[in-house]
Amino acid sequence: MGKVLFHIDLNAFFASAELLLDPSLKGKPIAISGLSKRSVVATASYEARQFGVHSAMPIREALSLCPQLIVVKGHHDFYEELSDQFIRYVKRYTSQVEKASIDECYADMSEAIRQFRRPLDLAWQLQQELSADLHLKCSIGVAPNKFLAKMASDMKKPMGITVLRKQEVPVKLWPLPIEEMRGIGKKTAPLMREKGILTIGDLAHITQPEILQPILGKNAAIFIRRARGEDDRELVCESDVKSMSQSTTLNYDFSSDEEVRVLFRRLADRLSRRLMEEDKQGTLASVSIRYDDFDTHVRSRKLPQPIFRADDLFEIAMELFDENYEDRPLRHLGISLSDLSGIHEQRQQMNLFDTPVQEATGELIERLNRQLEQGGHLTTAGCLAQSRRK
DNA sequence: TCTGGGGTCCTAGGACCC
């Protein structure tokens, strides 16, 4: 029997979270964003969406569409906390949960649904519990793989439950326009249309992936398989973050040396705090520099040793900035660290070898010599293990 | 009315080594 995967997507998550903090906002058009004049909408409530307000829209544009819009500054720490509670709720039914982002997850419910008379009863119960206990509305997609589950949860919002079986793909998926496909964005969609691919069905019927290679790269064949409803990706249950960054857009374009230092100092402090919270350090440091014309440069450097301290982050950021800054007005600065590893992991590995090198090698050579004299076959790894056990 | 912030993944060129 095939798998039963759920994709659970919290509807207007930030807006729901704000309602918990301030119930008087209920039923009103609200948008969560920063408060500067350069902010964009992170999430709009459904009331605001009726006016055409949507994510990534500049606040000023949103206000012109909906003058009574209430703009709320986000409370990200609270969202993180609420998101963790959401994941804990899902984990009551299965340990196989992949957190895909702050407001969505995949869950393998193949086992859990057996406890229910009908598979959909589980989806319905989970949806009701999240709504009653956490005041979070969600849409659930039920399907045999991740791609179909994700597409299914998108089909009915808010509070929808959509089942998408493999055999329903031609009817439910293929008529959708190509830009509805995950991974086909506003740059790629026009290129696909030029090739005559207007719908997901058109993509599914491509027999020669090579013709899409220039557009989709090495993923061409994978996209075609997805369009046919095939996807064998496993759930990734431990969220293993690959990079962490901290950036900010300035209220006004500026470029004073002192201000840049102060800003990088603040970004380095915040990034360092987050890295330590997650027990992460990294060896690839980058700065992003965006000028007033939106021209953006990212400059990075591979470091010989992993770093996580604020002073180290600040120092490398200033170096990269000074080496690359083109002396024109700035609008955005950021620091990012990737190639991450665990701070503690690293410490433990070092502990294994923290016998001074000369001592260790001296002892190793001695031991190997003895073994040679005796005609034995002790490997260097075996010697190391023995010397550590002592 | 211009265009946030935090991520992931892919491509491509050049350096460098064998």
Add this chain to the structure above:
DNA sequence: TCTGGGGTCCTAGGACCC
């Protein structure tokens, strides 16, 4: 006095997603 091909690492840029 010029020349190969493969592999890996580093760096820059960009598409896409939430």
